Amino acid sequence: MTGATNKLALGTAALASAPTRSFEALYEAHFDFVWRSLRRLGVLPAFVEDAAQDTFVVVHRRLSDLRSDASAKAWLFGIAMRVASDYRRSQRRKHAVSFDADRSPSHDSGPFEGTAKAQAARVLEAFLATLDDDKRAVFVLAELEELSAPEISEALETNVNTIYSRLRIARERFVDFVAAHGGLHG
Amino acid sequence: MDELPRAAKELLALARESHGPEDGAARERVRRGVALAVMASAAGTAATVGGTAAKAAGFAKTSGLTGAKAWFWGTALASTAALGIATPKLLELRAPRPVATATTRARPPHAAPAHVPQANVATPLGPEAAPAEGALDRGSLDEGALDGAAPLAPNHRAPEQTTPRAQSAQPATTRHKAKRGSASKLGRPAITAPAQGLGAEMALLRGASAALEQARYADAATSLNEHAERFTHGQLNEEREGLRALLRCMRGDPLAAKAAERFVRSAPDAVLSARIKRACKLGETP
Numbered sequence: 001m002t003g004a005t006n007k008l009a010l011g012t013a014a015l016a017s018a019p020t021r022s023f024e025a026l027y028e029a030h031f032d033f034v035w036r037s038l039r040r041l042g043v044l045p046a047f048v049e050d051a052a053q054d055t056f057v058v059v060h061r062r063l064s065d066l067r068s069d070a071s072a073k074a075w076l077f078g079i080a081m082r083v084a085s086d087y088r089r090s091q092r093r094k095h096a097v098s099f100d101a102d103r104s105p106s107h108d109s110g111p112f113e114g115t116a117k118a119q120a121a122r123v124l125e126a127f128l129a130t131l132d133d134d135k136r137a138v139f140v141l142a143e144l145e146e147l148s149a150p151e152i153s154e155a156l157e158t159n160v161n162t163i164y165s166r167l168r169i170a171r172e173r174f175v176d177f178v179a180a181h182g183g184l185h186g
Numbered sequence: 187m188d189e190l191p192r193a194a195k196e197l198l199a200l201a202r203e204s205h206g207p208e209d210g211a212a213r214e215r216v217r218r219g220v221a222l223a224v225m226a227s228a229a230g231t232a233a234t235v236g237g238t239a240a241k242a243a244g245f246a247k248t249s250g251l252t253g254a255k256a257w258f259w260g261t262a263l264a265s266t267a268a269l270g271i272a273t274p275k276l277l278e279l280r281a282p283r284p285v286a287t288a289t290t291r292a293r294p295p296h297a298a299p300a301h302v303p304q305a306n307v308a309t310p311l312g313p314e315a316a317p318a319e320g321a322l323d324r325g326s327l328d329e330g331a332l333d334g335a336a337p338l339a340p341n342h343r344a345p346e347q348t349t350p351r352a353q354s355a356q357p358a359t360t361r362h363k364a365k366r367g368s369a370s371k372l373g374r375p376a377i378t379a380p381a382q383g384l385g386a387e388m389a390l391l392r393g394a395s396a397a398l399e400q401a402r403y404a405d406a407a408t409s410l411n412e413h414a415e416r417f418t419h420g421q422l423n424e425e426r427e428g429l430r431a432l433l434r435c436m437r438g439d440p441l442a443a444k445a446a447e448r449f450v451r452s453a454p455d456a457v458l459s460a461r462i463k464r465a466c467k468l469g470e471t472p
Contacts, residue, residue, distance in 0.1 A: 027220075031213050032206045039205035049212055053219040060224050120197045121204035143190075143198055171190060178194045 023060050026072055031056075033073060033145065034080050040128055040140045041084035044091055055083045073147060074155035081137060081156075127177045131170060138163055139170040387413060387422045394429050403437045424453050428462060435466035442466055 035052050043051045058079050066075050124144075128136050137156055141147045142163075152167075153160045190198070207213065394409035410433065413426050420426070431449040434442035446466035462468070 027217065031216070035207045035212070036205045048207075049216060052212075052216045053223070056216065056220045057223045060220060117200045117204060120200035123197055124201040124204065144202055171194075175191055175194050178191075178197055 021063075021066060021068075021072060023063055026059060026063075026066075026076070027056060030072060030076050034076055037077055037080045037140065037145075038084050038087075040125075040144065041081060041133075041136065042088045042091075042129070043084050044087075047087050047091070051080075051083050051087050055080050058083070071147070071151040071154055073145065074141075074151045077137075077141060077145075077155040078157070081133075085133070123178065123181055126181070127174055130173065130177065134158075135166045135170040135173075138166040139174065142167050143171070143174070387417050387420050390416075391422055391425055391429060394426075394433075398429065398433055398436060401436070403433060406433050428453065431462050432465055435462065443468065 031052070034055050035048060038048050038051045038055065039045070055076070059076060062079070066072065128140070131139060134156075138152060141152045141155060142149075147155070149160050149163050152163050156163065189195075390409050390413040394406045394413070397403070397406035397409060406429070410426055410430050413420065413422070417423065417426075427449055431442070431446045434445050439445075443466050446462045446468055450462060450468060
């Protein structure tokens, strides 16, 4: 990336104070992650583009806060969480459903991968709607984005023990949910 | 922690890539919207055209137009009529906002932004600024345009309206109804450019940029020279020199490559650097 390349050309002193990751590099690398996160945090499809924009504007403004040793995903997720929270509040005010929770998971177990993926996505979305914000965030980061506990702790500004505790509960509920809805099989 | 049962693991494996953007163009639209918002925020009181940045960003999304300073120096040159398209449209907006995407879609009210531009300043439009809706080409934000604006944080603080919400990472969208400029019909500037200040600088360089896009090299040179003369210590001198380097390359000036290299070396993070390298066929910066 141009930004990253240019940063390497700077002297050490400049690097010590300058953000070590460029906005453009973050945007390119993590746009999909931010989008997915916003959706999984309850932003409706109709609003996710706006929410993504809002998120990246904040990212741009706060880029100098991102430490060189910090997880970019964790940092971005923290911002996305706050944006998503605002959107969910607004969606509730407008009586919109924050998740497509009214779409119950289909039991159509078609043979094609695309159908299975779509069904998995529906089951996941329905499950996420049942979680509170804290557990949802932990579950998304741990089970879907596969961040480490320290990264999740950093993203959510919560100690690791609390992360583990929330994750354990969220996983238990996920197992029960999948069993109750038949998973991917009819 | 115990392993998940197989069914749960299978479902997660299938769902892991779900909920991503389905529309391949969404990435670009969001990029442009961000650039617009960043510009509006950076320009602050001086340079936001007479309209809401929120609606501008929203308009940018629906029509593909943008107007951010960062976009402006990276994208405008790649988007032939973008500058000319964006400017008049932005002028018809009511009040400046730092960011939002007031599209035709229903949109939730949002937290107050961290900073809200106050002034409405438009720029004069030449007849070449006639809008051509939807004609925006893909911008060059992927070439570091926003990187060029990144220094906004450390050394270019837009005026901030600190509210309790602004302390956290609240989205910069806003429902703040800034004062209205004298909105005009499409194509007619509502407010003339100020004689001095960032708004005036942007007007000149915007004109130069538009002229470059239309291969009106003499006009571009005139605008750049005027900027150099009027704004010896201007805020957009780097942008001016970047445009000048670009102009020389586009004109086929035999010394263009040298001037371009000098610019890129002196301003490696400039929004225009990537564009200049390509236009002037420079090698990669080591």
